[in-house]
Amino acid sequence: MYEKEVKEKTSQILPKVVGWRRHFHEYPEVSGEEKETSLYIQQVLTELGIPFETGFFGTAVLGTIKGDLPGKTVALRADMDALPVTELTGLPFASKNKGVMHACGHDGHMSILLGAAAVLQSMKSQLHGTVKLVFQPAEEEASIGGGRHIAASGKLDDIEEIYGLHVWPELPVGQVGLKKGNLMAASDRFYVHVKGKSTHAAQPHNGTDALVAAAHFIIDVQTLISREMNPMENVVCTIGLMNAGTRYNVGVEDAYLEGTVRTYTPALRDKMEQRLGELLKGLDYTFGTHSELNYVRGHSATINTPEKIDFLDEVAKTYIGKEHITHPEFPSMCAEDFSYYLEKFPGAFLWLGTGKEGTPALHNASFALDESILPLGIIMEAGACLETLAKE
Structure with missing residues (x-):
């Protein structure tokens, strides 16, 4: 017209x-x-x-x-x-x-x-x-x-x-x-702090290595997506940042990770937040660490x-x-x-x-x-x- x-x-x-x-x-x-x-x-x-x-x-x-x-x-x-x-x-x-x-x-x-x-x-x-x-x-x-x-x-x-x-x-x-x-997806951001106990790198049995625990968490997250989530649903979880350690021969006391979760349904969004927290609880049980999750909701x-x-x-x-x-x-x-x-x-x-x-x-x-x-x-x-x- x-x-x-x-x-x-x-x-x-x-x-x-x-x-x-x-x-x-x-x-x-x-x-x-x-x-x-x-x-x-x-x-x-x-x-x-x-x-x-x-x-x-x-x-x-x-x-x-x-x-x-x-x-x-x-x-x-x-x-x-x-x-x-x-x-x-x-x-x-x-x-x-x-x-x-x-x-x-x-x-x-x-x-x-x-x-x-x-x-x-x-x-x-x-x-x-x-x-x-x-x-x-x-x-x-x-x-x-x-x-x-x-x-x-x-x-x-x-x-x-x-x-x-x-x-x-x-x-x-x-x-x-x-x-x-x-x-376009919902975008959430999460922060993880894995706290262990520092020790000499030559005596790992005297400490709790937060870096090893954090590495297992990263793999667990990938398994969560590939083996627990319906492959026909839209969900992505990416860990894009990891900071850990102070020196090559010092066992790591603190590991910090940041990542993002992308979903389309509120139910899946809730599930991802819940399961990330549960993975960290399992991590602490296995490695003796003390972990914290801060899950921040972003755009819907x-x-x-x-x-x-x-x-x-x-x-x-x-x-x-x-x-x-x-x-x-x-x-x-x-x-x-x-x-x-x-x-x-x-x-x-x-x-x-x-x-x-x-x-x-x-x-x-x-x-x-x-x-x-x-x-x-x-x-x-x-x-x-x-x-x-x-x-x-």
């Missing part, structure tokens, strides 16, 4: 969108510290004539485009934070903030949302309702929980649906990934509303063509705090392909998104809002 005008306006705004994206990339900020990023978003919204509010959660910005015609309220969301990664892309607009990088494409997400906002603002006279623009901090840091806090803030309680996207190097450039139901699972994926599928066919649509067979075990919005409101989260041969993965110091995908993201977000509001 609006596809021709949306494409024309996207083409007109694209040079600015690229400029916004490069600015965000050049000046990244980690979770909870997105102050300059927030101010820049506010500046762009002001230039576009879009009112906004701040101060309801950290550095978050909430813009509002009120159409000239009556209708419901929908929302679009982009995340703002970068990662504590030292950039290795060699781009002329590479990060100027040492040790911080937009290695997960959030620079693209913000610029796409601003582009969609510019298109929608220019079409206010045709807009049947209101669009809220959510610029959310701290997606990467579950302990801050940007999505969780904004979803619970009441600021979105008048919306009827919400949409978002993530650039995705596992899909080819120019493909939009639409998947019903399970899309991102589960798309099926009918909203059907809706986006129709939008994509109309606005970008069915040749750009992919229906991924499998969900990802990566996590996204868009999950909190989908727990409260109907909506959908899509993947925007940015993969070519040799494209680094997300969170890699060499990751750089292909800017040719920016128009697709803008068209999908603007088109979704225009079409769902036109239904009224």
Whole structure:
């Protein structure tokens, strides 16, 4: 219905969108510290004539485009934070903030949302309702929980649906990934302290080796996944950090491990926490250690509303063509705090392909998104809002 005008306006705004994206990339900020990023978003919204509010959660910005015609309220969301990664892309607009990088494409997400906002603002006279623009901090840091806090803030309680996207190097450039139901996993983090008794390495019988016990725990965890969990269910447990010992000839008194658990169902999430604790109790019984488990719940699972994926599928066919649509067979075990919005409101989260041969993965110091995908993201977000509001 609006596809021709949306494409024309996207083409007109694209040079600015690229400029916004490069600015965000050049000046990244980690979770909870997105102050300059927030101010820049506010500046762009002001230039576009879009009112906004701040101060309801950290550095978050909430813009509002009120159409000239009556209708419901929908929302679009982009995340703002970068990662504590030292950039290795060699781009002329590479990060100027040492040790911080937009290695997960959030620079693209913000610029796409601003582009969609510019298109929608220019079409206010045709807009049947209101669009809220959510610029959310701290997606990467579950302990801050940007999505969780904004979803619970009441600021979105008048919306009827919400949409978002993530650039995705596992899909080819120019493909939009639409998947019903399970899309991205719940992400939990756990900390383990195995305490033994130190002794001379030549007299191991006089001590309790926490390192050997911790090594057995690592193997036990892998056996837990491979022999106790249903192979048809989505569950991953990875121990990514281990610190132990002070010297080559000293028996280890303390071993510290950190890991992550990825699941899709609350029952499996509960079971993993329970079984990790039970494994440690068995470890202590066997080795004489004293172990502690701190299991921290992170983002919940991102589960798309099926009918909203059907809706986006129709939008994509109309606005970008069915040749750009992919229906991924499998969900990802990566996590996204868009999950909190989908727990409260109907909506959908899509993947925007940015993969070519040799494209680094997300969170890699060499990751750089292909800017040719920016128009697709803008068209999908603007088109979704225009079409769902036109239904009224």
